Amino acid sequence: MNQAEINKLVSQLRIRVNPRLRKFRNPLGPEERLNKLRKTVTALIKHERIELNYPRADESRMYAERLISDAIRYGDCHKSTMEMADYWIVEKQLIHKLFKVLVPRYENYTIAYTRLLKAPKPYPGEKHLKAVLELRGNPYPSLIPDTQSNRSLLHNVLLDEARKAFRAEKYKEIAAKVTANFKEGDKQRTEHDEVAEKLQEDEDKTKNTGIKAETPT
Amino acid sequence: MNSLNTLNIRLRKPIFNYIKRCLSDDIKQQNDIFTAEQSRQKEAVGRIQKIEINYGGPVENELLVMNKNISTPYDCAKHLGDSICNKSVVALLNGETLWHMHKPLPDSCKIEFLHYHVSNPALVNKTFWRSCSFLLGAVVSEAFKDNVKLYLHSFPSPNVKSGSFVYDVQLELEDWKPTTSELKVLSIEMIKFCQQELPLECLDVSKDLAFEIFKKNPHKTNQIPDIAENNGDKVTLFRAGNHIDISKGPMVPNTNHMGRITVANVIKLNTDIAGGPIYRFQGVALPRSLILNHFAFGVLEDRAKLLNPARIPGTQVVDNEDNSFVASMTA
Structure with a gap:
């Protein structure tokens, strides 16, 4: 019962983590894999948008996400986080960028800090799948065409009109409900009034009779 | 055996024409007249003269020297x-x-080219919507079996905000309420038609020739004089594949502009037009370059099922709106 909840020990990433890590081609031994990924993670933090082969992008994305989320979680006074930053970031001046620029930028994010997009392959050229890996909130122009903000594009016109029609229907329903309630209330009120009138009449009668009874005396 | 049976059932029961082996004589004749007139107009140009076209693009301007009355x-x-x-x-x-x-x-x-992503695409949307109506007419006129008499009536001026494009068709079916599978078949037919990547040709013809082309269609014959009057005694025809229809245009240049298409509903209209009931075919479509998720498109489909509020054609009123003739091109 006293065990810590394991899923809260490490920060939960907002991307899919591969169950089996990629090995890559490492003539210099297993450490070279990490060195390759360190290089990419450093480049990502330095340039904020990089184009590379898809497997390397996908792999290094996981490490970059973990690094940033740890930095947000523990801050720059945490020893092991600092050690990790020191390991993953080859160019040491970028450690300052991680804690002073990226942490404030991503503090309130509810989505992943990086974005991975498939890039077109040049033809004729290498057959490898290409990708663009970028930090969200970077200063470059967007890679994806913006179809949201221009409300006069065809699909936006259609959607806006559909929304208006839906609202109108809802308002109609609400209005119908309100009038029904009102009528019911009216009915009750009239009944109430009738009862009150009857009481009033009775009272008047008793009064009248009382007066009548009094007057002869 | 089993497959044969199902095929038999499919062919016997529904009212659609699944296999169209050859063109009917009427359509062939229409197309022959159209092609002949097209080539006649091309030859009538005579000596080729040059015109200068100034292209004003978003990035750079160009000067093109083209042929008068030939280059498009x-x-x-x-x-x-x-x-x-x-x-x-x-x-x-x-x-x-x-x-x-x-x-x-x-x-x-001076020339500019408009596309679906320009900053104010209202005109483009209207053009697209009009083409959708036109293509819906093309599909509907081919989709039914020969024993169902069918006359295309007209389509109202395109209005994107109404949520659906429309074609009003006279069908010799009493109280036909399409089932979902029938609507699906119509949608698929329309998609198949558009996948042929047919160019939409445009031709201005005289009134007499238009009468000749549409002599089998009483509604179009009735509309032609009025249309010609509003258009300088000319009638503008459009052709996609073998389908010819009257419209002021403009339309999209090719059927491959169409992306997702759904024929959403067919509703019987209350009209006083002689010859049979008029049905309003409604659909919704998006261009290929605008991609929408399934849920959002489903919302649009649901809305397109409601009766389109466009004016219902009748014999009492003069049909000025038909085929968007009066709707000015820039409006």
Whole structure:
């Protein structure tokens, strides 16, 4: 019962983590894999948008996400986080960028800090799948065409009109409900009034009779 | 055996024409007249004169020297590259007149090409919607079996905000309420039709020729005099594949502009037109370059099922709106 909840020990990433890590081609031994990924993670933090082969992008994305989320979680006074930053970031001046620029930028994010997009392959050229890996909130122009903000594009016109029609229907329903309630209330009120009138009449009668009874005396 | 049976059932029961082996004589005749007139007009140009076309693009301007009454905006676009060629919907001449992409240019002018992503695409949307109506007419006229008599009536001026494009058709079916599978078949037919990547040709013809082409269709014959009066005694015809229809245009240059298409509903109208009940075919579509998720498109489909509020055709009122004739091109 006293065990810590394991899923809260490490920060939960907002991307899919591969169950089996990629090995890559490492003539210099297993450490070279990490060195390759360190290089990419450093480049990502330095340039904020990089184009590379898809497997390397996908792999290094996981490490970059973990690094940033740890930095947000523990801050720059945490020893092991600092050690990790020191390991993953080859160019040491970028450690300052991680804690002073990226942490404030991503503090309130509810989505992943990086974005991975498939890039077109040049033809004729290498057959490898290409990708663009970028930090969200970077200063470059967007890679994806913006179809949201221009409300006069065809699909936006259609959607806006559909929304208006839906609202109108809802308002109609609400209005119908309100009038029904009102009528019911009216009915009750009239009944109430009738009862009150009857009481009033009775009272008047008793009064009248009382007066009548009094007057002869 | 089993498959044969199902085929038999499919062929016997539904009212649609699944296999169309050959064209009917009427359609063939219509197309022959159209083609003959097209080639006659081409030959009537005579000596080739040159005109200067100023292309004002978003990045750079170009000066093109083209042939008078022969070159079309599409030919100009071909000089400017594949991407402009493929994405242009309609040409804007001198910043005011919309011009169909396959209609020969009569004079020197400034030209711009509009596409679905321009900052104010209202005109483009209208063009697209009109083409959708036209193509729906093409599909409907082919989809039914020969024993169902069918006359295309008209389509109202395109209104994107109504949520659906419309074609009013006279069908010799009493109280037909389409089932979902029948609507699906119609949608698929329309998709198949558009996948043929047919160019939409445009031709101005005289009143007499228009009468000749539409002599089998009583409604179109009735509309032609009025249309010609509003259009300088000419009738503008459009052709996609073998389907010919009257419309002021402009339309999209090719059927491959169509992306997702759904024929959403067919509703019987209350009209006093003689000859049979009029059905309103309604659908919703998006261009290929605008991609929408399934849920959002489902919302649009649901809305397109409701009766479109466009004016219902009748014999009492003069049909000015039909085929969007009065709707000015720039409005």
